[in-house]
Amino acid sequence: MTRLLVLLRQRIRRDRLQLALWILGTALLAYASISAVFSTYGEEQDRREILGVAIATRTILVFRGTPNGIDDGAFAFFLLFAWLALMGGLMSTFLAVRHTRKEEEEGRAEAIAATPAGRILPTTATVIHGVLANVALGLFIALALIANGLDATGSMVWGAAITVSGIAFVAFGLFTAQLFRTSRGANSLSVTFVLAAYLLRGIGDAAGTPSDDLLHVTPAWPSWLSPIGYGQFTGAYVQNDLTPLLIPLAFAAALIGLVFALQAVRDQGASLLAGRAGRATAGPVLSSSFGLAWRLNTPILLSWTAGGIATGLLATSLSSVVDQAATDAPQILDTLRRAIGSEASIEEAFVAVFYSIVGILAACCAVQVGIRARQEEAHGTAELVLGTRVPRLRWLLEYWIVGVIVIVIVLAASALAGIAGAGTAADPESLIPNVLEAAAAQLPACLVFLGLTLLVFAFVPRATIAVGWTVVGVAAILGVWGPILQAPEWLVDLSPFAHSPVPAGGETDWTGGFWMLAIGLAAGAVAVWSMRRRELASGG
Amino acid sequence: MTTVISTRGLQKHFGRTIALDGLDFSVEAGEIHGFLGPNGAGKSTTIRILLGLARATGGEATLFGRDPWTDAADLHRRVAYVPGDVALWPNFSGGEAIDLLTRLRGGMTDKTAYRERKERLLEVFQLDPKKKGRAYSKGNRQKVALVAAFATPAELYVLDEPTSGLDPLMEQVFNREIDRVARDGATVLLSSHILSEVEELCERVTIIRAGEVVESGTLAELRHLTRTEIAFVHDPAKEAAVAALPGTHDLVIDEGRVRFTVDSDRVADFLPDLGRLGVQGLTVAPPSLEDLFLRHYGDELAPVEEEARA
Ligand SMILES: Nc1ncnc2c1ncn2[C@@H]1O[C@H](COP(=O)(O)OP(=O)(O)O)[C@@H](O)[C@H]1O
Ligand SMILES: [Mg+2]
Numbered sequence: 001m002t003r004l005l006v007l008l009r010q011r012i013r014r015d016r017l018q019l020a021l022w023i024l025g026t027a028l029l030a031y032a033s034i035s036a037v038f039s040t041y042g043e044e045q046d047r048r049e050i051l052g053v054a055i056a057t058r059t060i061l062v063f064r065g066t067p068n069g070i071d072d073g074a075f076a077f078f079l080l081f082a083w084l085a086l087m088g089g090l091m092s093t094f095l096a097v098r099h100t101r102k103e104e105e106e107g108r109a110e111a112i113a114a115t116p117a118g119r120i121l122p123t124t125a126t127v128i129h130g131v132l133a134n135v136a137l138g139l140f141i142a143l144a145l146i147a148n149g150l151d152a153t154g155s156m157v158w159g160a161a162i163t164v165s166g167i168a169f170v171a172f173g174l175f176t177a178q179l180f181r182t183s184r185g186a187n188s189l190s191v192t193f194v195l196a197a198y199l200l201r202g203i204g205d206a207a208g209t210p211s212d213d214l215l216h217v218t219p220a221w222p223s224w225l226s227p228i229g230y231g232q233f234t235g236a237y238v239q240n241d242l243t244p245l246l247i248p249l250a251f252a253a254a255l256i257g258l259v260f261a262l263q264a265v266r267d268q269g270a271s272l273l274a275g276r277a278g279r280a281t282a283g284p285v286l287s288s289s290f291g292l293a294w295r296l297n298t299p300i301l302l303s304w305t306a307g308g309i310a311t312g313l314l315a316t317s318l319s320s321v322v323d324q325a326a327t328d329a330p331q332i333l334d335t336l337r338r339a340i341g342s343e344a345s346i347e348e349a350f351v352a353v354f355y356s357i358v359g360i361l362a363a364c365c366a367v368q369v370g371i372r373a374r375q376e377e378a379h380g381t382a383e384l385v386l387g388t389r390v391p392r393l394r395w396l397l398e399y400w401i402v403g404v405i406v407i408v409i410v411l412a413a414s415a416l417a418g419i420a421g422a423g424t425a426a427d428p429e430s431l432i433p434n435v436l437e438a439a440a441a442q443l444p445a446c447l448v449f450l451g452l453t454l455l456v457f458a459f460v461p462r463a464t465i466a467v468g469w470t471v472v473g474v475a476a477i478l479g480v481w482g483p484i485l486q487a488p489e490w491l492v493d494l495s496p497f498a499h500s501p502v503p504a505g506g507e508t509d510w511t512g513g514f515w516m517l518a519i520g521l522a523a524g525a526v527a528v529w530s531m532r533r534r535e536l537a538s539g540g
Numbered sequence: 541m542t543t544v545i546s547t548r549g550l551q552k553h554f555g556r557t558i559a560l561d562g563l564d565f566s567v568e569a570g571e572i573h574g575f576l577g578p579n580g581a582g583k584s585t586t587i588r589i590l591l592g593l594a595r596a597t598g599g600e601a602t603l604f605g606r607d608p609w610t611d612a613a614d615l616h617r618r619v620a621y622v623p624g625d626v627a628l629w630p631n632f633s634g635g636e637a638i639d640l641l642t643r644l645r646g647g648m649t650d651k652t653a654y655r656e657r658k659e660r661l662l663e664v665f666q667l668d669p670k671k672k673g674r675a676y677s678k679g680n681r682q683k684v685a686l687v688a689a690f691a692t693p694a695e696l697y698v699l700d701e702p703t704s705g706l707d708p709l710m711e712q713v714f715n716r717e718i719d720r721v722a723r724d725g726a727t728v729l730l731s732s733h734i735l736s737e738v739e740e741l742c743e744r745v746t747i748i749r750a751g752e753v754v755e756s757g758t759l760a761e762l763r764h765l766t767r768t769e770i771a772f773v774h775d776p777a778k779e780a781a782v783a784a785l786p787g788t789h790d791l792v793i794d795e796g797r798v799r800f801t802v803d804s805d806r807v808a809d810f811l812p813d814l815g816r817l818g819v820q821g822l823t824v825a826p827p828s829l830e831d832l833f834l835r836h837y838g839d840e841l842a843p844v845e846e847e848a849r850a
């Protein structure tokens with residue numbers, strides 16, 4: 001017992017700053033967002049409207065939650081729960097891997113295992129540590145909610161739902177730590193799991209059945225596969241039902257049992273999945289610096305293309321649902337039009353909104369290609385390549401070309417998916433040119449982000465990663481959600497996404513597109529040309 | 541003889557830090573040139589400028605008589621480079637990295653010859669090419685870069701502290717490869733912070749400190765600068781005879797051993813005397829770079845160390 005306490009205390013000491021930041025930061029975020037929500041959507045009418053839009057456009061539901069009426073608590077739960085659970089999930093899996101596989105990988109676990117504490121007790125301590133951290137997270141979030149004047153019972157249910165989904169993620173993190181040899185492998189599988197849990201419940205919400213008043217949704221089956229989904233089933237503030245939480249708890253218990261069974265039979269430092277041996281010789285792709293840039297960016301391309309395909313499919317396949325919703329609640333069409341800023345039929349408006357999200361995905365993919373160039377430079381592998389016959393200018397030019405290609409691929413894949421999904425629409429033929437135009441209209445804005453990221457890389461290399469993500473994130477919020485949230489026009493206009501052409505209402509205005517095309521190409525060209533004078537900026 | 545590397549008044553500033561402060565040195569064709577200096581002296585910075593990876597703040601550097609900054613890619617056809625801190629792609633195996641670098645250097649023209657050279661090098665360096673980059677230790681990453689460098693013939697090999705992660709056995713393998721490329725007429729620039737490491741290989745060395753050259757010449761010429769330490773078991777009966785030996789410096793008797801230093805070019809002169817005295821447990825320690833710095837730049841040593849740590 002005392003040994004367990006020693007191990008536990010060591011974990012808490014080591015994590016105290018990091019966990020305090022996660023827990024208090026998340027609770028503060030909850031507090032601040034709820035205050036903001038209540039001041040933006042104080043009126044019942046505003047809430048009805050935003051819920052109507054969310055239910056009509058579906059994608060918003062992916063990033064929000066299950067609509068459950070317009071009462072203060074239920075509305076806040078709808079807007080924020082899944083997001084907070086995502087934060088808790090990341091905190092939990094990182095915690096689990098940090099104290100298990102990471103320790104083994106670095107050889108510290110071996111020193112502990114050689115003491116009377118043995119090989120099993122450290123895992124037990126990590127389980128307790130993870131549970132405690134999630135109890136604290138749930139408690140502080142509940143306090144933040146109560147501090148905002150929300151009903152105490154509902155807030156406690158919300159907190160409990162966060163704690164339980166977090167414990168499920170701790171269990172999954174521990175499980176991946178058994179599977180992989182490296183903490184990197186374990187972390188990437190468990191982060192994928194957390195994101196999948198978030199997206200599954202998002203899909204469940206988006207594909208759910210709306211109620212007649214357009215204020216409630218019954219989630220579809222994908223939500224049943226996600227710990228975050230079970231958290232939403234509690235219906236905090238309305239149903240206040242804790243029984244759905246038993247399922248993620250049982251999942252966690254079973255997984256932790258499995259973890260101990262695995263730990264008992266395997267060697268210290270070993271893993272269930274042996275590290276795969278690589279090939280002894282390079283394949284044909286790795287025969288030029290362009291091939292190298294392409295290979296390094298393939299995983300990035302694949303993941304964003306998958307997102308593009310999913311969004312494209314939803315764009316057209318859900319349009320019949322929208323038709324119905326718009327007939328029932330005509331104000332939805334007004335809000336949609338406000339979002340895209342033009343006169344449009346309901347299906348066109350719908351395609352336009354979805355493809356603006358495809359545009360964000362493609363832009364993120366392009367930004368990540370620029371970031372990849374920076375990672376190569378900071379890591380030191382760019383030095384190896386530039387030590388051969390590859391000129392600096394050509395090196396960056398090739399990243400630019402790869403960036404343009406990935407944008408085109410993400411957009412093309414989403415267009416094809418949109419055409420495939422149009423089969424269910426009332427008039428598929430008329431939707432196809434609309435989808436193609438909407439996908440093509442995203443290209444200029446994406447080129448602007450690619451060019452901007454490369455410019456930052458060329459002139460302020462150490463800021464590439466931070467600036468790249470921040471710019472695309474802020475621009476996405478302003479350009480796509482800004483109009484829906486009624487942000488001031490000048491602010492929205494700062495975002496390149498706001499200038500993407502909107503193919504709707506017959507006439508399409510391509511002016512913004514041509515401007516951005518010119519700006520994007522110019523930015524890329526300046527960045528590449530500047531490599532003539534730029535030396536390698538390694539590290540930092 | 542043609543000059544392969546030449547710098548004149550080379551300057552490099554990183555903000556306030558002055559990494560190179562008027563560096564002059566040159567390497568002739570066919571030479572194995574040791575480039576010595578304590579950590580932070582500016583060796584890697586010089587090498588990166590010579591390869592066109594960094595740009596000089598002032599002064600001049602030429603490689604094969606051309607400007608490495610503007611003609612980098614073209615000059616690299618003739619150069620094999622092993623960076624000081626080898627980074628590999630975490631997801632590619634060592635074999636993939638070696639092939640990739642060879643292809644980027646244009647070394648795949650004769651595939652069978654290349655494959656034979658690669659196989660032989662993998663064998664002598666005892667390197668498993670199937671491991672992923674992230675799984676290699678520092679020494680093994682270095683071996684990957686060395687195999688890639690030696691697998692394609694080059695006119696100039698630029699190796700930045702290439703043996704710092706290798707064990708003594710591998711150092712011998714490395715020395716043999718250097719001998720081999722030198723016999724083929726290649727020029728080698730070999731940086732190190734340990735004098736004895738380059739002694740075996742290099743005819744000429746340049747020693748730098750805080751971004752400036754402090755000594756340059758053949759090893760024989762530099763011998764006078766260094767002293768070799770001689771030590772043996774103390775025998776009180778012979779104390780007077782030892783003290784009477786001419787040409788000894790810094791004589792001390794400590795923990796039962798006698799220690800003194802002699803000029804490195806005069807070590808052989810002492811051996812008959814020591815034989816006559818019948819000394820026990822004799823050790824002769826070669827001079828170290830640290831020694832040289834202590835002896836000749838002793839008053840300035842402290843700031844050097846501080847810089848190295850910075
Ligand atoms: N990119 C850089 N930014 C700032 N200072 C640097 C950078 N690279 C090297 N320096 C500084 O320049 C000096 C020389 O470094 P370096 O050439 O790496 O030395 P060596 O290779 O001889 O150990 C050191 O003081 C180092 O801190
Ligand atoms: Mg160095």
